[in-house]
Amino acid sequence: MLASMTDVAVPVPAAAPEAPPRPDFEIVPLRGIPIVGAVLVALVAAILANKLWALEFFHVAAGGLWTSFDLFLGFVLGPILGRLAIPARVELTTRLMPKLLLIMPTLVTCTLASGWQLGRLLGTVDSGYVNHSWIVASYIVVGVMAVIALAVLEPANVAVLFELKKPRPDPQIIGGLMKRFIYTAGITGAMQVATLIIMTKIATG
Amino acid sequence: MSERRLPPVTELGVVSMALIVAGGITIAASLPGDVALGLPVALLAASALVMVANVVALARAPGFNRAAFFGVAKWALLAYCVVAGILWFVFVHDGTRGGVLAVLTLSLVVFAVHVPLLIGFTVARYQ
Numbered sequence: 291m292l293a294s295m296t297d298v299a300v301p302v303p304a305a306a307p308e309a310p311p312r313p314d315f316e317i318v319p320l321r322g323i324p325i326v327g328a329v330l331v332a333l334v335a336a337i338l339a340n341k342l343w344a345l346e347f348f349h350v351a352a353g354g355l356w357t358s359f360d361l362f363l364g365f366v367l368g369p370i371l372g373r374l375a376i377p378a379r380v381e382l383t384t385r386l387m388p389k390l391l392l393i394m395p396t397l398v399t400c401t402l403a404s405g406w407q408l409g410r411l412l413g414t415v416d417s418g419y420v421n422h423s424w425i426v427a428s429y430i431v432v433g434v435m436a437v438i439a440l441a442v443l444e445p446a447n448v449a450v451l452f453e454l455k456k457p458r459p460d461p462q463i464i465g466g467l468m469k470r471f472i473y474t475a476g477i478t479g480a481m482q483v484a485t486l487i488i489m490t491k492i493a494t495g
Numbered sequence: 496m497s498e499r500r501l502p503p504v505t506e507l508g509v510v511s512m513a514l515i516v517a518g519g520i521t522i523a524a525s526l527p528g529d530v531a532l533g534l535p536v537a538l539l540a541a542s543a544l545v546m547v548a549n550v551v552a553l554a555r556a557p558g559f560n561r562a563a564f565f566g567v568a569k570w571a572l573l574a575y576c577v578v579a580g581i582l583w584f585v586f587v588h589d590g591t592r593g594g595v596l597a598v599l600t601l602s603l604v605v606f607a608v609h610v611p612l613l614i615g616f617t618v619a620r621y622q
Contacts, residue, residue, distance in 0.1 A: 318570075330577070330581065333581065334581065334584065337584070337585055337588060338588070395574065395578060399578050399581055399582070402582065403581050403582055403584075403585045406582075406585050406586075406589075407585055407588075407589070410589050415523065415526060416526065416527055417524065417525055417526060417527070417528055422524075425524075426520070426523075426524045429519075429520040429523055429524065430520060433513075433516035433517070433519070433520055434516075436512070436516060437509060437512045437513050437516055440512060440606075440610045440613070441505065441508045441509045441512045441609075441610070441613050442505065442509065444610075444614060445505070445613045445614045445616070445617035445618070446617060448567065448571075448614050448617065448618055449617040449618045449620075449621060452567070452618045452621070452622070453621055460621075463621050467617075
């Protein structure tokens, strides 16, 4: 395994010649953490209460936002980001990505946890459910998105922010990581189209 | 510019995550009836093995910035323990028990360890 090493650690050059200027920023916006905590506490309360409206609210609201974010990032903002001048890209990245670090995992957790509980309450996750094959298809779509987002997209997102925190960020490293972000956001955006098809089919029976 | 060769941590992470997700889907697709645990256990074992291989490869990688890795991975671990904990709570709250709960719990452990490892690695390789 070690013989087929593919990843490469790139030492930061002593002085990156074209380091773009960037505003100061927090990698994880600390002010947002209490909001995330409150949302997660409300999620647990909804699951404990096992009430249809509360579970439906969390699943539809968080799921809708998750889908919208992925479609917007993948098909609208991603391509724009790829064509922006480096300083503009840096400016947008330092303002957008820290917020996404808090928003996206929260939305995904709310969607999945409330969705599973909702499915148990309504019986839609039971193997005897009439549209069971559609439910399994949704698991597969979510699974593919989870692998791409968690193993590829999010690490690149965090690494870009750490690079931009350096006194002299390396444009080559940022460019490579941003490319990874843009491509994977496009893939998850495409998977979200499948999610929309599956969820509307399940909702209408 | 000199370059240090590092193990294919991201690629192995994708494989491990895919295996764990496949195991979870196999279980979820069979509920609430009797779940045949043979395939999910095999997928979990394979995923855990890949994760261990990833950890070992990273631990042996010369010149890897471990301080940067742990500086990032510890906070990511905290965050993903919370996420995994909420998902685990849902399963327990629904009455999942026995072998199915054990497989799901261990799957969540692999998930909660591997994602921070990937985040820490991706950041540290450029430090």
